[in-house]
Amino acid sequence: FDTEADHDYLWVNGIGYSGRYRDTPAGVTPSSNITWSSDSSVSKSGWELCLVPIITTATATTTATRTRTATATMTTTTTPMWILESGPCSQDGPCISSPNFPDNYGNYQSCEIHVHPGVTEAISVVAFDTEADHDYLWVNGIGYSGRYRDTPAGVTPSSNITWSSDSSVAKSGWELCLGSTIVPPPRSVVDPADGSTTVDPADGATTTSIVAPVPVVLPPVTPVDPDDGATTPSTTTAAVVAMWTLESGPCTQIGPCISSPNYPENYDNRQSCEIYVHPGVKEAISVEAFDTESDHDYLWVNGIGYSGRYRDTPAGVTP
Secondary structure: OEOOOOOOEEEEOOEEEOOEOOOOOOOOOOOOOOEEEOOOOOOOOEOOOOOOOOEEEEEEEEEOOOEEEEEEEEEOOOOOOEEEEEOOOEEEOOEEEOOOOOOOOOOOOEEEEEEOOOOOOOEEEEEEEOOOOOOEEEEOOEEEOOEOOOOOOOOOOOOOEEEEOOOOOOOOEEEEEEOOOOOOOOOOOOOOOOOOOEEOOOOOOEEOOOOOOOOOEEOOOOOEOOOOOOEOOOOOOOOEEOOEEEEEOOOEEEOOEEEOOOOOOOOOOOOOOEEEEOOOOOOOOOOOOOEOOOOOOOEEEOOEEEOOEOOOOOOOOOO
């Protein structure tokens, strides 16, 4: 473990680790996704992490003519859904990518990904850009190609996955992971009560506070008498939980509407936001306006990146 101290972070359980050897997540059991981010200067050799089996001890008590206690030790292992079986693609834990990703793959390349029977998870698409109608990723007998829109996001594979490129035109390719969509590196969260951030007492580094998003609750409607305009106090209070809540970033939320930073003025470079979608609350998206830099600035919904002006939007999509 060797990164630029206080600049390049590996985030585990909301704590950012950086520096050389001493400040590492050795022995930490992660409870959520792990993210890595480096800044614009000074590179180091980096890090490599491996898994150590967790040994669990179970105590069983048996009663006969006398009581005795027997202790057994069990090791539990989990089989991943897939493993790279052949070809020049790359696998990094639960993620598999095309050859040379994020740089262009080569011509006449092929890979096969073995899917373990009985172990099923939906695919999360981190990136997808292949030569349309020529270079295909095959999942469940369907060939996916092109840029972002035609992807296997959300598909649960039932058989091996294959990749093949033809003799011309290479693109940046694809990266697939298991489970939920990969999110951007964590950002520092300011306590709304006093504006403070959480500080690691060991090295003074500011860490990200993992705060559960607060549901947006729409206030109950007070009935109005149409004859004289008098309001009638309601005897019951009905609170409706909105489908989504702005969780982080400089975007803006007003009631049920969320907009890009500084809208309707231009947003800035290198900005990102995350919108939390509440489980069990489903509604279709209504697009009031949409104009981003085509093929560069994306709004991601259900693993699909939307960009451009008006035509390519998530209107009617239920996240």
